[in-house]
Amino acid sequence: MEKVSEVRCFDGWQLRYKHRAASLNCVMHFSVYLPPHAETQRVPVLYWLSGLTCTDENFVTKAGAQRYAAEHGIAIVAPDTSPRGDNVPDDPEGAYDFGLGAGFYVNATQPPWSSYYRMYDYIVDELPALVAEHLPVDAGRESVFGHSMGGHGALTIALKNPGRFRSVSAFAPICAPTQCPWGEKAFTGYLGNNREDWQAYDAVELITAGARLPPLKVDQGRSDNFLAEQLHADRLIQACKAKGIAADIQYRDDYDHSYFFIASFIGEHIAFHSAALSAQ
Amino acid sequence: MEKVSEVRCFDGWQLRYKHRAASLNCVMHFSVYLPPHAETQRVPVLYWLSGLTCTDENFVTKAGAQRYAAEHGIAIVAPDTSPRGDNVPDDPEGAYDFGLGAGFYVNATQPPWSSYYRMYDYIVDELPALVAEHLPVDAGRESVFGHSMGGHGALTIALKNPGRFRSVSAFAPICAPTQCPWGEKAFTGYLGNNREDWQAYDAVELITAGARLPPLKVDQGRSDNFLAEQLHADRLIQACKAKGIAADIQYRDDYDHSYFFIASFIGEHIAFHSAALSAQ
Numbered sequence: 001m002e003k004v005s006e007v008r009c010f011d012g013w014q015l016r017y018k019h020r021a022a023s024l025n026c027v028m029h030f031s032v033y034l035p036p037h038a039e040t041q042r043v044p045v046l047y048w049l050s051g052l053t054c055t056d057e058n059f060v061t062k063a064g065a066q067r068y069a070a071e072h073g074i075a076i077v078a079p080d081t082s083p084r085g086d087n088v089p090d091d092p093e094g095a096y097d098f099g100l101g102a103g104f105y106v107n108a109t110q111p112p113w114s115s116y117y118r119m120y121d122y123i124v125d126e127l128p129a130l131v132a133e134h135l136p137v138d139a140g141r142e143s144v145f146g147h148s149m150g151g152h153g154a155l156t157i158a159l160k161n162p163g164r165f166r167s168v169s170a171f172a173p174i175c176a177p178t179q180c181p182w183g184e185k186a187f188t189g190y191l192g193n194n195r196e197d198w199q200a201y202d203a204v205e206l207i208t209a210g211a212r213l214p215p216l217k218v219d220q221g222r223s224d225n226f227l228a229e230q231l232h233a234d235r236l237i238q239a240c241k242a243k244g245i246a247a248d249i250q251y252r253d254d255y256d257h258s259y260f261f262i263a264s265f266i267g268e269h270i271a272f273h274s275a276a277l278s279a280q
Numbered sequence: 281m282e283k284v285s286e287v288r289c290f291d292g293w294q295l296r297y298k299h300r301a302a303s304l305n306c307v308m309h310f311s312v313y314l315p316p317h318a319e320t321q322r323v324p325v326l327y328w329l330s331g332l333t334c335t336d337e338n339f340v341t342k343a344g345a346q347r348y349a350a351e352h353g354i355a356i357v358a359p360d361t362s363p364r365g366d367n368v369p370d371d372p373e374g375a376y377d378f379g380l381g382a383g384f385y386v387n388a389t390q391p392p393w394s395s396y397y398r399m400y401d402y403i404v405d406e407l408p409a410l411v412a413e414h415l416p417v418d419a420g421r422e423s424v425f426g427h428s429m430g431g432h433g434a435l436t437i438a439l440k441n442p443g444r445f446r447s448v449s450a451f452a453p454i455c456a457p458t459q460c461p462w463g464e465k466a467f468t469g470y471l472g473n474n475r476e477d478w479q480a481y482d483a484v485e486l487i488t489a490g491a492r493l494p495p496l497k498v499d500q501g502r503s504d505n506f507l508a509e510q511l512h513a514d515r516l517i518q519a520c521k522a523k524g525i526a527a528d529i530q531y532r533d534d535y536d537h538s539y540f541f542i543a544s545f546i547g548e549h550i551a552f553h554s555a556a557l558s559a560q
Contacts, residue, residue: 064344
């Protein structure tokens with residue numbers, strides 16, 4: 001693991017690293033914000049999973065999260081959204097919603113994707129182990145959140161690892177990827193044509209099948225262009241209701257799918273995670 | 281004036297407009313954040329002047345200012361940093377520090393620049409008149425701030441228009457452009473070889489010559505790569521001291537020249553301007 005950059009920010013450090021990722025068979029970059037508290041103690045860690053087309057840097061420059069992370073004493077780790085590099089296969093037409101920038105936080109089973117696109121293992125195992133080994137975090141205090149494709153990643157990763165994450169939240173998540181064009185395209189490519197294999201990566205399916213969830217918070221803009229066709233927050237609300245899961249899922253009038261929406265509510269999300277992460 | 285985009289942000293609106301700018305002989309874009317208060321009343325207005333290579337959008341996406349503008353009920357107008365368009369002359373070698381993206385907030389006197397590069401007139405007269413005509417701002421309550429080249433712009437515009445701006449602040453401003461490579465190159469190109477003509481756009485020279493200043497706040501990172509050669513905060517401190525001007529000019533350990541530095545202190549700057557703008 002090699003430090004690529006370090007920049008002072010809100011009395012902490014915005015850091016960027018690169019490392020060879022075994023699960024992805026390539027060199028990956030990730031960003032970490034360390035709050036001032038990390039100078040003297042191990043701090044809780046919050047994983048941010050970004051959406052389609054993003055790298056590790058969009059969140060870092062646009063979300064305005066550092067202020068709140070500094071306030072609450074939480075580290076934020078922001079990984080990239082797919083394997084990267086000249087040797088990594090990409091969508092043949094360079095589509096934005098499959099291949100590079102669109103790993104969908106699954107372990108691909110179909111060649112050629114299966115040799116590289118194992119983002120689930122990377123986010124759940126490899127990256128946290130690396131972070132715990134090299135950075136002043138308290139690996140026993142982890143939470144996860146994300147946006148759009150990364151909201152899907154955060155929800156499914158929390159659902160598939162009960163007891164591991166203290167809390168989970170999402171902005172405009174893809175709630176039911178097996179039932180929307182983005183998810184159908186990605187899952188067909190990465191997981192094959194058998195739709196039963198897809199259900200293990202669908203938050204609504206997992207909840208309906210009885211998977212447990214830590215405290216959940218979701219915000220969804222009502223003016224989000226992707227809401228009706230791709231995101232389906234209503235199905236998440238219904239699935240939680242059917243299982244008696246108390247979740248804080250809010251529609252926000254006039255807000256869209258952008259980082260301006262994320263920035264507007266990122267403080268509330270970090271405060272939500274901080275409460276869960278600081279509980280004994 | 282045509283609206284290009286509007287995005288909900290912190291319960292206000294992040295807006296972008298384009299218009300034909302007479303002073304610059306081209307079509308210009310600018311961004312405006314309107315806080316929630318602007319739905320029902322005219323709000324004070326703060327002009328942000330960006331640094332080299334920026335457009336109107338860098339500040340909008342990276343500074344995290346909207347949160348504080350929403351809190352204090354202030355509109356922030358962010359113009360571009362030079363005239364734009366295929367017909368606008370640029371540095372023959374496409375240098376980042378002259379021509380497009382590098383207007384230096386002066387009125388050029390040398391051809392071919394003088395037909396387009398009149399950023400001083402644009403910022404001081406044309407843009408505020410347009411904003412006052414079309415947007416719910418209280419034009420009698422204006423302040424100005426900026427970064428690097430835009431910090432130079434904010435300081436000199438405040439100094440050259442005594443009584444107009446309620447307050448002025450800057451992040452890592454070019455304090456004495458007549459005495460640094462960036463300023464020498466730009467002023468030679470825009471204003472010609474007579475160094476006496478440059479002094480009207482040099483904050484340290486203007487202060488030394490007795491120009492008045494509204495309340496002033498400056499932050500300067502000590503790890504800023506441009507500090508020693510280009511920025512010269514010490515000369516601003518000395519010039520203020522020599523004239524008995526009480527200014528809040530702070531060095532910040534470890535901070536660099538980036539928007540991470542700006543984001544870290546933008547809240548304090550907006551609070552500073554808010555106090556001046558809300559005074560009766």
